[in-house]
Amino acid sequence: MMAVLAPENHGLRLAVRYLVLILVAAIFVLPLLFMVMSSFKPDAQLLNDTSSLRAFLPVGDLTLENYREAFDRAPVRLFVLNSVLVTGVTVLLALIVCSLAAFAFVYMNWRGRDVVLSIILATLIVPFETIAIPLLLIVSKLPWIGLDGIETTWLNTYRVQIIPWIADGLTVFLFVQYFKDLPGELIEAARVEGASWVQIYWRVVMPLAGPVIATAAILKFLLMYNQYLWPLIVVQQEQYRPVMVGLQYFFQLDTAWGEIMAYLTMITVPVLAFYLVLQRAFIASIASQGVKG
Structure with missing residues (x-):
C-alpha cells in the first residue's frame, strides 16, 4: 500500500512546490509587468486600470508618447x-x-x-x-x-x-x-x-x-x-x-x-x-x- 501511495504523494508535493514557486515569481514579476504596461498608457487610462487586472495587460490606447515626453522632460x-x-x-x-x-x-x-x-x-x-x-x-x-x-x-x-x-x-x-x-x-x-x-x-x-x-x-x-x-x-x-x-x-x-x-x-x-x-x-x-x- 505504501509503495502505491508514494508516487501520488510525490506528485502532490511536486505540485505544491511548483505552485509556491509560481506565486513567489509572480510577486517579483507583476510589479515589473505593471511598470512596462503602464509606460505605454495615458495617465487617465493608467489610473483607471489600477483597479483591475487590465493594469497588467497590453490593452487600451497604447502609444510611445510617454517615452517621447520623458526624453523631452529630462x-x-x-x-x-x-x-x-x-x-x-x-x-x-x-x-x-x-x-x-x-x-x-x-x-x-x-x-x-x-x-x-x-x-x-x-x-x-x-x-x-x-x-x-x-x-x-x-x-x-x-x-x-x-x-x-x-x-x-x-x-x-x-x-x-x-x-x-x-x-x-x-x-x-x-x-x-x-x-x-x-x-x-x-x-x-x-x-x-x-x-x-x-x-x-x-x-x-x-x-x-x-x-x-x-x-x-x-x-x-x-x-x-x-x-x-x-x-x-x-x-x-x-x-x-x-x-x-x-x-x-x-x-x-x-x-x-x-x-x-x-x-x-x-x-x-x-x-x-x-x-x-x-x-x-x-x-x-x-x-x-x-x-x-
Missing part, C-alpha cells in the same frame, strides 16, 4: 550613462580592492589582522546617514590633482560618487568567507613551487572565486545604481547626475505617471542586463569548477 541618456559609468567603475574597483584585502586577511599572517578585520566588519552596523555630513565636509575641501591642474573640491565630479564607495565591509566579508572555504593545500603547493603572493592571488585564488565575484558584483551594482541620497548631496550639476536623482524631474510642476513608468522602464534595462550576464557567468563558473573537481 536628459535620460545622460543620466543612464552617468549611472552605468559610476556603477561599472565602482564595482570593478571594489572587486579588486576588497578581494585583495580579503586575501591578506585570510592567507597572510600579520600583527593586528583580526583586530582590523573586526573593525571593518563593525562598519556594517553604521548607517550611512550618520557619516553623510562629515564625509561631505571632507570631500568639499579635499584637493585633487587632475589633467586640468589642482582642484580644491570633489563636488560635482564622478570621483566623489565612486571613491567613497570602493571599499565596504560587506564585500570584504563575502570574499573572506569564500576564501576561507578554499582548500589550503592549493596555497601551500603554490608557495612550495615558488609562486609569489601576487601570483597566488591572480592565478590560483581568483580563478576559483567566480561565485563570490558574481554575488559581490550584483550586490554592489544594485547599491550603486540605486544611489540617491549621496549624489543628491554632492552633485548639483546636471551633467553628473545619476538616474535616481533624475527621477525628481518627473515630479516637478505636475506629476506625469506615464512618463515616470516610461523612465523607470528605461533605467531598469541596464539592471536586468547586468543581472542576466552575471547569472550566466555564475552558472558557468559553478559548472567549470564541478568539471575540474
